[in-house]
Amino acid sequence: MKRAMFAVAAIGIGLLSVAGSARAASTRVNDESSAALISKLQDADRSDRLNAESWSSDNASLDHYYDRKSEEVENVLKQLQNGRPVSPDTVSRALDNSGAQSF
Numbered sequence: 001m002k003r004a005m006f007a008v009a010a011i012g013i014g015l016l017s018v019a020g021s022a023r024a025a026s027t028r029v030n031d032e033s034s035a036a037l038i039s040k041l042q043d044a045d046r047s048d049r050l051n052a053e054s055w056s057s058d059n060a061s062l063d064h065y066y067d068r069k070s071e072e073v074e075n076v077l078k079q080l081q082n083g084r085p086v087s088p089d090t091v092s093r094a095l096d097n098s099g100a101q102s103f
Helices: 002-016 022-027 032-054 060-081 088-095 098-102
Strands: none
Touching: 032 060, 032 088, 060 088, 060 098
């Protein structure tokens, strides 16, 4: 939940200067805010992978959830790094792990 709230704040700050334009967000990969966003996504990916590994024996469903979230984050990262458009909603969904509470 903390990460989701932080992600929303980071997205808002990172994309405020481009007025929410998905195209502008993807073409500004080299600016400071996009670099920070990419760093946040990489941290989220590592965190999701670690969470997936730590729940393997105790809760296979939660393990699977974090594996899927990591793949979702990786897809967003690849799109950003390749200069493809990524909407702020897509980034926000990728960073949102609130669904883990249902497991």
